[in-house]
Amino acid sequence: MVVLKYLKQDRGGMITLGLIALLTIAVPICNLMVPEGNVFHVSTFTMTLLGKYLCYALLALAVDLVWGYLGILSLGHGAFFSLGGYAMGMYLMRQIGSRGVYGNPLLPDFMVFLNWEQLPWFWQGFQWFWFAMLMVVLVPALLAFVFGWFAFRSRVTGVYLSIMTQALTYALLLAFYRNEMGFGGNNGLTDFKDILGFSLQADATRVGLFIASGVALALGYLSCLYITRSRLGRLCTAIRDQEDRVRFIGFKVENIKLWIFTFSAILAGVAGALYVPHVGIINPNEFSPLASIEMVVWVAVGGRATLYGAVVGAIMVNYAKSYLTVAMPDAWLFALGALFVLVTLLLPRGVTGLVRKKEVDA
Amino acid sequence: MSVLESMRSFMRRDQVFDFLIPDVPPNLDLTHGVILYLENLNVSFDGFKAINDLNLYIDDGELRCIIGPNGAGKTTMMDIITGKTKPDSGSAWFGQEINLLDMDEPEIATAGIGRKFQKPTVFEQHRVIDNLELAMAGDKRVWPTLTAHLNSAEQDRINEILKIINLEEHFSRRAGSLSHGQKQWLEIGMLLMQNPKLLLVDEPAAGMTHQEMDQTAELLTSLAGTHSVVVVEHDMDFVRSIANKVTVLHQGSVLAEGTMDEIQNNQQVIEVYLGE
Amino acid sequence: MTLLFTRQHLFLRLFFFCLSFWAMGHPCLATEDNSQLSHGLSQLIQGNFQRKEEAVKIIATSGDPRAEQILQALLAGKLYRIKRKDTLVYKEGKGKKVAITSVLTGESLGTVKKRAIKKITINNAIRGKLHGQLALINLKNPDSQIRLQAVNKLIPTLSPKSAGTLETLLQTERNDKVREALMTARAIIGLRDTEKPRRLEALDNLQGNLTPSVKNELIRLLTEEQDKEIHNKAQATLNGIQSKIKLYGLIEKLFFGLSLGSVLVLAAIGLAITFGVIGVINMAHGELIMLGAYTTYVIQQLMPNAIGTALLLSIPAAFIVSGATGILIERTVIRFLYGRPLETLLATFGISLILQQTVRTIFSPLNRSVSTPAWMSGSLQLNPVLSLTVNRITILVFALMVFAGLYMTLKKSSIGLQVRAAAQNRSMARAMGIKAARVDALTFGLGSGIAGIAGVALSQLTNVGPNLGQSYIIDSFMVVVFGGVGNLWGTLVGGLTLGVANKFFEPWTGAVLAKIVILVFIILFIQKRPQGLFPQKGRAGA
């Protein structure tokens, strides 16, 4: 396979993928096989936490693909992430069935107490897993496609595009906050019971989800690697640096941007879908522009335009967040803010840039 | 038509959907021996007339030099030809049948017009051969580009161009590390990879040593004949060394046209340009 | 409710009864000993609201000249009783030690600890009653403005029996506006007259009258009236009033839109400079606005007795605080990032988090209370259905002044010239000897300072808290991008347009959808015109 050839040239990627594989295999073993109390036991709590990081890492890959390689600073990837999450959430809601508090076999609880008579049309079909998975891919893709169709055709670039993506996710945030939209309003979707018949509270299901996230991340990494190393990928960096020249050698830049952007949205959607069962809730806050900016920061911290940088950045920043919110809740925003400033000023190539310096200049 | 039939025609494997068929521009028709027609062009930016009733014809296989003081409209003219700027009025035809004003930049490029910018624009992050590979003529849609791999014929073509532009030894260097002159050459090489019929070359000699300049002149002359070449240049010595026909632009329209000698003796031209 | 009604009528009758005496030259009941007053006062001291309500009635009808002052004090919450002594006193001043004066004798009783006295509390029902009673007393107030208010207060509670007294009032009234209000009152009573010509005449008099009671009265008439002619005429009158109300509603909506727009302009205009002129995506812009608002708070804290002056002083102070912060940001961070706008976005976002948390640490996460000076409160009543709030008018004018000032600075001053030169062509400007670094710093400082000024204005409208900035940053960017980057007029027109559009959408769609619609509209608009409403002039890409 071509991808393997590409992988051989990507040392950082090999290490990262290796670690992901190790994690995907070792953590479930340490969780299920190693008895509690043993030093090597990984608690379900820790595993869920790691699973969440893996989803974030996949999301960071999606952001890096369009920002690092294509030069589109998307401040709206949270929108795609959340839409994927909502699609998954809707499936999980339908799975609750009559186990909801009102015992309504069809309507989710929030619809019952808002006196809704029947299931809205856009909730139809989500009782099937395959349909929900299709929507996880299609809905973010469609939004990205329509948005990109307009934006890239009229050559909205740079800062303007960033601000437009921000407006997009902000508009969705407001829309999903509305109870009338039929997505549970501010409370979002929660209280999930099971997935594909397996109880979400069982350790084995959690292990399965963790493995799924690891595999998704690895596959996402490989597909991004394939794209970026292909001629198309090289063209992407060419567009990032000299958009006009690419046009004058005969490429329809808007189409390339459109497809890469859409693919990136799909990745983000998948990340969102995996994220929801890990954390057990999806709500409109995920649409907030601040969340989207934070995603960009993961990539910047890790080192943009290197795929492993994105993965490293996402895991690192989120780990720091988990740690700092416990260790120093009052100061943690100072730390995060300072991190942004220092990374942009001092480490334009991210933390992996420190290690990478030698091999690129050689 | 029955449902079954329409289904069948929908599923036929030897056909693709209409919207998937790329827009292939009409063939280049050169029956009258003229490759480029620019007629009655007008462009203004916020009241400033950059192009004022411009008429210009380029013959097939011709090497034409265009000179003119700053702000004469040379770059704007190139922008119109390559689709970057749309004129307020007038027409621009490539051969007999291709209306340039209906097309955008990539379509024009695919139709056979290559352009080199004033400032060399190459993909600095990429290696020299990558630059050439990306510029290579071929299927430029998204999916084919994703799966594309160099075959031996294409590899040979790249090597050939590398030789022409004198960058054989530097093939794996990053383009950003090339000298200014080498970048100019690489850009010309990228143009050639596109197999254009018409080359628009903006200030090719800028920043070159004398020796490089000579080589460039030689290269451009050798291209004429099989290609039509339009060169915009400030360096009069360079123009003299390559041109047989020169057009002088002034305030957005053609002031004079003729051989270098005729131009040099044209009273108007001397006043506005050479005489200063 | 009905109970309340009849009681009020009782007062009215009683009062008008007195009034007629007074008109004939007899002081009404005033000479009676004040046993009724002291009875009322002793009632007031009882804790029970019902007893207090009765007390208000007793005091108001006592006819004692002190009654008004007592009721006013009760309404303003200045009436206290000394604990365990049951003496009623007026409280003056604030703090732990307060001065008190006796209610009955009016003599000063010195200062006491605040804990030694207890406030006579009232509830809303009593408050309403007090307003009504004071209105009655105020009908003979020498100030025509107060008389007008009093008449307007009485209009919704009119009954046919008050007709005669209205006539008496009309005879002595000289002020046109008060006369007009009395005429309206008379006409409303006329509508209930049993004689048909009187009702017709009343309808004639009420043509185009916008007083809300008139409309309600007409609607009532339409449901009750049997006579065809009157019915038709009432319908026509009502239609005329309705269409007038609709027109004023439109004007009101336009004003709301412009006022929302002026807030957007204020918030965005600083950004228009930092973003438009030096190309910095300043995500900390909102926090600079917030700093301006906090500056207002601090200055008000420093001079609590001169709120108005404090507010005026805050304008330059906020400009300096935010401007200096801006310059500091520019010198320490942004100057290393010129030409990389997307990275300024990230760095300034980090700065915004730091600024937020700083404010949270210093001032606590709670909102701070900023007072509005008297001259900025209340509203300008143009007619009964159209009133414009003074603070909004002030801010609208203020926004225009800031805009004009900024425009002049950029147009006329030498620093403005340099800024514009640097905006058009940095390298050329540098070649002309403009110290680019200094200009950049000053431009950024200017934009930030304006943000601070916007904060002063916003402190009058919304809460002053650490999240203040975040709620305006996206809107500000929308305005700048919509108006056209680098064009001050664009920001002005863009902001006002968005404000007005928002207010016209709102009744249709509700506030939430209106906001979404506007956002989607901007997204689509930018696709159509990437340069915004007013593109920056010059050759594209040059």
Add this chain to the structure above:
Amino acid sequence: MKARTHKSTWLIALILGTLFSVQVQAAETIKVGVLHSLSGTMAISETTLKDTMLMLIDEQNKKGGLLGKKLEAVVVDPASDWPLFAEKARELITKNQVAAVFGCWTSVSRKSVLPVFEELNSLLFYPVQYEGEESSRNVFYTGAAPNQQAIPAVDYLMNEMGVKRWVLAGTDYVYPRTTNKILAAYLKAKGVAEKDIMINYTPFGHSDWQSIVADIKKFGNAGKKTAVVSTINGDANVPFYKELGNQGITSDIIPVVAFSVGEEELSGIDTKPLVGHLAAWNYFMSVDSEMNDDFIESWHAFIKNEDRVTNDPMEAHYIGFNIWVKAVEKAGTTDPTAVQDAIIGVTVPNLSGGYSAMMPNHHITKPVLIGEIQDDGQFEVVWQTSGMVAGDAWSDYLQGSKDLVSDWRKPMACGNFNVKTGKCSGK
């Protein structure tokens, strides 16, 4: 997390850190989780509750602790991030092995942690007024249900102030939507016509209230006494009240009764134009009782600031904590199942001079007070229920829930028993 080693390389540290996370050994203290946001948008309200909990635990320890052991507070910061609430709840229960958790403010944060508490069978005490429609074996609702706040307030306005026309204004999210739905149904049942009810929703943090306030004014000009029932949330209140003041809507013309504005919120508003507007709570700082004076005094001593106010959710924590303490003493253990059984019926004094009891539906009994805003930022109680009102998990005025009852006593032990079908769903 104790043994987490810090290595220079982050990834290794991460992996090692997770591998070496050792379970906390059996405790000599009883741990109590405090799950309130200390950063982010909700920090403004929740930080106070964290301090309240620390104070209560401190005082209990001074009294000798619980079951002979000291209490120890474990404070975490879910940073106003709802999924993080669930994560931190899991951390508190599994890692820190707390005996009970006091926390959450927003409905969404409670919804987020609810499955975690049910899965791990732990206890959550939730101190904020909420929309009802919930009853969990593991959650104890010490804030007001709609029938302990909204409905008495409407009754007051209707009976005492003669209000005939109603504006239900709220922020567009679940609590206002549900409350308004209940209120609209209640008002209609009381004979209020459809056209006399105006319902309006605004986005979070809405700051431009001009047109809505103008609409309210027009609505109130129709000749009938009008009142606004406000479920407007958080920061949007300040601009709302400012606009009311400026458009001349004083409390005697159109009173506004709010369910989310307490003493803490008022401290950020200039209350002079607001005097006479109302709020309905189960506790006000101005309540005249000895318990309250003591509470305020110890709060000021604890927080070392005489200017800090107390509010209703603080009282809810006070009640909830004392009920828990008493239930643990009664059960003799902190084991959640035992406490769940012991806690029903436990009665403790509240701050307004009465006693609050834990009901079988895991809600508590409370008095309902209506207060008017004073110019010093305090409320003056103008009305209160004669006795205690029991919290109702399922509203009688909603279609879906009127047939549901909740009773966690054995043998029923069901949070949503449907009296019509005779089934307990979700079991």
